[in-house]
Amino acid sequence: MFGLGRRYGHKIIDVFVSEKTLDKYMDKLDGRGWHITFALLILAPAAPDDALVLLTSLTKMTWREFTLIILLCKPATIIAYSAALVYGADWLTKFLS
Structure with missing residues (x-):
């Protein structure tokens, strides 16, 4: 998604976010x-x-910074979900039994 956002920019972002909203938050x-x-x-779980x-693909964040954040943060989220x-599920089956 980061690569698509970098390559196609606003064309792909505009499908999900209005131009007015994007302009409002781009400085942030x-x-x-x-x-x-x-x-x-x-x-965050949700x-x-x-x-x-x-949205991040439109910022000045580098590929390196993006990759580092994903590699450090995403595994923790996946482990928590799992x-x-x-x-x-184990608790629920014991509770319902």
């Missing part, structure tokens, strides 16, 4: 704080990852 996205915000949102990645699924 280019700030240094976006790196931290993006990392925290990628860690974040719209694809939309976040597309553990919740395994242990949650």
Whole structure:
């Protein structure tokens, strides 16, 4: 998604986000704080990852920074989802028995 956003830019972003909204938030996205915000949102269990990645592709974030954030944050989210699924299902079957 990051590559698609970089390659096609606003053409693909405009499908998901209005131009008015994008213009309103683009200054915030280019700030240094976006790196931290993006990392925290990628860690969040219910974040719209694809939309976040597309918006981030329009910022000045480098491929290296993006890759580092994804490699550090996404495995933790996947492990948390997996553990919740395994242990949650186990708990639910014991609860319903």
